[in-house]
Amino acid sequence: DQQVKQNSPSLSVQEGRISILNCDYTNSMFDYFLWYKKYPAEGPTFLISISSIKDKNEDGRFTVFLNKSAKHLSLHIVPSQPGDSAVYFCAASSPGNTPLVFGKGTRLSVIA
Amino acid sequence: KAGVTQTPRYLIKTRGQQVTLSCSPISGHRSVSWYQQTPGQGLQFLFEYFSETQRNKGNFPGRFSGRQFSNSRSEMNVSTLELGDSALYLCASSPTGDTGNTIYFGEGSWLTVV
Numbered sequence: 033d034q035q036v037k038q039n040s041p042s043l044s045v046q047e048g049r050i051s052i053l054n055c056d057y058t059n060s061m062f063d064y065f066l067w068y069k070k071y072p073a074e075g076p077t078f079l080i081s082i083s084s085i086k087d088k089n090e091d092g093r094f095t096v097f098l099n100k101s102a103k104h105l106s107l108h109i110v111p112s113q114p115g116d117s118a119v120y121f122c123a124a125s126s127p128g129n130t131p132l133v134f135g136k137g138t139r140l141s142v143i144a
Numbered sequence: 145k146a147g148v149t150q151t152p153r154y155l156i157k158t159r160g161q162q163v164t165l166s167c168s169p170i171s172g173h174r175s176v177s178w179y180q181q182t183p184g185q186g187l188q189f190l191f192e193y194f195s196e197t198q199r200n201k202g203n204f205p206g207r208f209s210g211r212q213f214s215n216s217r218s219e220m221n222v223s224t225l226e227l228g229d230s231a232l233y234l235c236a237s238s239p240t241g242d243t244g245n246t247i248y249f250g251e252g253s254w255l256t257v258v
Contacts, residue, residue, distance in 0.1 A: 064243045074248035075234055076149070076187070083244065121187065129192070129241045131177060131200050136186035 033099045035059045036124050038135035049143045051109040055122030055135055056102065062124040066132065067096060070119045079120075080107070112142045146171065148250035150235050156256045165253045167235030169216050174256040175199075175241030176218040177256075178210060181232040186188075190233075193218055194241050223258045 037056045045051045053067075063084040068076035082089040082096045082105070089096050095108045109116055122135040149168040157163050169176050177200075178190040189202035193212035210220040216237075222229055232252045238245040 058234060068249075073251075073254075075150075075236075075251045078246050078248060081246060123187075125243045127243050129175070129199055129245065131189045131196065131202070132190055132247060133189070134179075134187040136184065 036122055036133050036135040038120075040138050041136075042139040042141070044141045044143060045112045047108050047114055047142055048111045051107075051112045051116065051140055051142065053107040053109075053122075053138050053140065055107075056103060057105075057124050058096050059124070059126060059133075060103070061126040062133075063096060063127055064125045065096070065105050066123045066125075067094075068083075068120060068121045068123060069116075069135075071139070075102045076121055077112055109140075112140075114142050114144050116140060117142045134135075148235055148237050148248055150233075150253050153251065153255060154254045154256075156258060157225050158258055159225055159227060161225050162221060163225060163254075163255060164219055164221045165233055165235075167218045167237075167250060169201075169218070169235075169237030169251065170248055173237035173239055174216050175238045175245070175247075176212055177236045177238075177241070177247060178218070178220050179184035179234045179249075180204075181234060182230075189235065190220065190253060192241055199241065222255075227257050230255060230257045 066081040067079040070076040123132040155157040177192040179187040192200040238247040
C-alpha cells in the first residue's frame, strides 16, 4: 500500500527546457512534503519542501506546487541543466514525530 | 557544519554473518533515522531514534535492530544476513524528527551479502 507514488520511473528533458516531476499521495494527514535529489553512490540531498498551508514554494530554479484537493504535488525545474540528471524522490510526513514516507523515485535525464 | 557521517561506506559479508553500521548525525541533531534502499523500492523506513529511545519502527524483521547513544550517534545491526539484505543503508538526522523538520542524509553504507 504505497502512500506516496511517483508514477513516472523516468523522464528525459532537453537542456534549457522545463522538467516537471510529479508525485501523488493518498494519506490526507500528510502536512509536510519534501523533494530530494540523489546521485548514484551518494545519499539523497534535500532540495525543497512545502507545508500544507502553502500551495507553492520557490527556491531558485526549483518550484514545488501542492494541490491538496487532488493530493498531488509537482517539482518544476527551470531551466533544466545536465547536472540536474539524478533520481528525484518525493517524501511526505504527517503531524508529530512520524517518519518520512518516500516515493520510489523518478530518474531525470537532462540531455545537452 | 559537518554533515551526517556513515561508516563503513562499503562492505561485503557472507550469508549468516552479522553487520553493524555506524552513523554520526549533524551536530545538535537529536533524531536519527535509518532507511534501506534497494533497486526499484525507493527508501524503506527502518527505525528512528530520539534521545536514545526508539520512537518509530518500520516493517522489517527483528534481525534488524538499532540503538542510539547519549551523544546522538547511532548504530544499526543486521543479524543472520540474507542475500536480500544487500542494499544501500542510509542514515539521516534532524533536530527533533518532528514534522516540518527536514532530514539530512549521509552518503550511505553499501552492503553486499554473498
